[in-house]
Amino acid sequence: MPQTVLVVEDEPHIVDSLSFLMKKAGFEVFIARDGDAALRMVKSRPPDLMLLDIMLPRKDGFEVLKSVRSNDAWKEIRVILLTAKGRDVDRLKGMELGADDFVTKPFSTKDVVRLVKQHLGVEDKLA
């Protein structure tokens, strides 16, 4: 049973690239275009890891993260924040809210894949 990754991102091309990379790495990929959709998907099927953009329509990444962390059932979900701002404030806020890690846009695809594998305890075959 492959591990699942939920990509929460509103920019279609970034979704494209991330889902391509996650599939290539052997994960099952789900996609949410906004915060509400992300939470719906977490409820219906909690992923092993979330790639969570902060600037989302309707409900931003922080809100989603808060909701996820407020439920004990979902505390095992690894959350990696995608932030375009790269500001320390956002990073600190995210870590405080319970994010496991963060990636700053424009990200290196290798770094994203390595971080995801690391958090999911998957041996990087290339390493």
Next chain:
Amino acid sequence: MLVDWIIILSSIAYLLVLFAIAYVADKRAERGVGITSHPYVYALSLGVYCTSWTFYGSVGLAASSGLNFLPIYLGPTLVFVLWWLVVKKIIRITKAHRITSIADFISSRYGKSTPLSALVTIIAVVGIVPYISLQLKAVAISFNVLKQYPEVVAPLNSPPIATVADTAFWVALVLAIFAILFGTRNIDNSEHHDGVVVAIAFESVVKLLAFLAVGIFVTFGLYDGFGDLFKQASRVPELVQLMTFEKEGAYVTWVTLTTLSMVAAVCLPRQFQVIAVENVNEPGLRKGVWLFPLYLLAINVFVLPIALGGMLQFPKGGMNADTFILTLPMAHGQEMLALLVFLGGLSAATSMVIVATIALSTMVCNDLVMPILLRWNWLGLKQKSDFTGVLLFVRRSSIILILLFGYAYFRFLGESDALVTIGLISFAAVFQFAPAMIGGMFWKGGNRKGALVGLSCGIIVWAYTLLLPSFAKSGVLPITFIAAGPWGIELLRPYELFGLQGIDHLTHSLFWTTVFNVGGYVFVSLYTRHSAIERVQGALFVDVYRYADQGPRSQLWQGSASVEDLFNLLVRFLGRARADRAFSGYFRDRGLERRRVIAADADLVHLTERLLSGAIGAASARVMISSVVKGEVVRLEEVMTILDETSQVIEYSQNLEQKSKELESTTSQLRAANERLQELDRLKDEFLSTVSHELRTPLTSIRSFSEILSDHPDLEDEEKSRFLGIIVKESVRLTRLINQVLDLAKIEAGQMEWILEDLDIPQVVENAMDTMSATLSEKDIALDVDFEPNLPEIRGDRDRLMQVFVNLLSNAVKFCDEDQGWVKVSVFRQGQEMAITVSDNGRGVPWQAREYIFEKFHQSREGLADKPHGTGLGLSISRQIVEYFGGRLELVQTGSKGSVFGVFLPLPAAQVIAKAGQ
């Protein structure tokens, strides 16, 4: 033989000598070698106190009531010996304030009150007129007695003669001329009448010599000295009584008379004149202190001997005792001695009349007539350039009038009473000045109203208890007025007012006048307000020794006056010569050149006021000065100082308040600016982070796919070309974004370059549509076009406006209905604007986002998840471009049927006018 003409000629000769003495003294004074400062002259001039009343009346009084004549001389002696500090103070105040009369003195003390000085003047005139008539009466009687020589007969009472034939009338006239000649030569009354002073000093010598001569003649000629005379008198019982105080109430009378004469010695206008006004140097008073009492002693030594001698020589009482001094020599054939006595009596009378009329005329002029003339300005006096004539006329007229009043009193009232009684009525009137005057010198609490009330009450009671009864006695009023009281009310009997009995009329009157006068003065002073000037003047009078050292500084005028104005004022009242002298001296003393000084300082104003005070009295001077001094006319240094301080404090606190208000407003401005800055900072941060985000998004895609393509060479061709397409698209998006951000920055910084030309707007719109034609046909979107023909050209930047239209068209294309897309572009004239509208059939903009959509980086994401995003800057930039050309970019209409965006550009002014003219 002493015939009429001899008496008259010798009288005229005597008066001529008097003229000569006065003339020489005046000349010497003009040369600066006056002798009035000599203590003997001063002391002898004080002898004016001894009038014909002394000369004839003392003997009469001694003959009727023994030693009662003495208190009248004891009083002044006491004043000068024990009370000289009071006199010294009066002199000091008079000098310091250039006081011209007792009326001036009292009104100055109570704030230079015109009503008060007028009241004092009236009282003085009313009180002194009987006294003057007394002198006329004495001269007339003595003349009538003397011309009978060698017969010795008592003078007739009520002479039934015409005025022209009346001796007293001619006496009055001659005295008036003498007083005018020597008393009104100068206008400045505080400048001294040297001639008059020396003349009256001479007269004092004459009357003393005459009196002593008769005394020696009687005592040593008719009898063998005092011992023999008194021994002979002691054999006659009635005469013994005269030498003792056995008469009931005699002590009370003594005290009354002493008190009365003490006050009279200072308050009688003529006494005030010689003691204070004519006083040249204060040190002179020191010799006067013992010389004057000595003079009084000398002139009284022989009063009792002459009286006793007269009583012994004319035992049946057939002779008027007032004439003993004349009739005794006559009875013994001493014609030259009799003539000397007559001249002595004449000298006593003239000295009194001259000084009294000068003093009274000054008061009438300065304190009564001038204030009225100045206040009501009847004669246009304020505008008159030369006042000296007016002043002299008023003074001379009043001298004549006063003497005529005196004569009238003599003719109609003076016959009934003895000389002494008439004199005492005057003394009692003058006594009314005492509370206001003495009180004002020692009690700061006394005020104007108090003085007015006290004086008025006193003089009314005086008139009721002394003057009216004397009228009744002489038949002017019914005699029942004395016995039964007015309208038969016994409680109001003038000699027994409110039932007070058992004392003599004079004491009775003095008691009641003192009660009312002092009572009114003190009571009203205590319970009414003091004006500031009253306080200041009070302080200046009471503490005259303290202020004297400070000179005029203690009473500065505030405000300003020009030297010219002050000078002209002085010329009007003192004449050009004296004004010139005064001003030249002033400027010389200060080392100033007069021509250079335009604005007068306070000292000069004060000097002018003092000089004017000397001429027209303090109250009038004040009025005149205030007419040329601009600004504050109050000469209250203390008050002004307080005001100054107060206003400084007020100004200071106002400044503070102003400053703190300014600070407050500055603070709030700063706060607003700060908030604005914070807001701007926040907006800038937001803008930067938004731009950063917007830039990172396409960059992320580009980098990701570039890396994917690079890392995965084994990708399908189809996938490769899709990824490359994304990279290209995102690159375009990035370029557009960068361009727009730069545009925006340029516009906002005002650095955008605009290329202006006249544009055919429909043409520009068509060009914009051309760039979109590929997209339109690709998406199968219907395009309607509606251009109004013959539209005017509008000045603008072709590329920028095209950018706006492209932006609107691309939005319309982006948001129109997905299946049956429809876009309409219209260009038409609307009022004074050209409208370019772009409509679509999309789902419209939410109403609440109507304005929001024009903000930077606002992006519509509603249901457009699959569509490529814009930069969020398009509408914002478009609006700024349109606004640059003075137009508007608005969402005209929105709803479920789609949106209409409109650009409205103002038509050129000429077009608007042309349209309006059609």
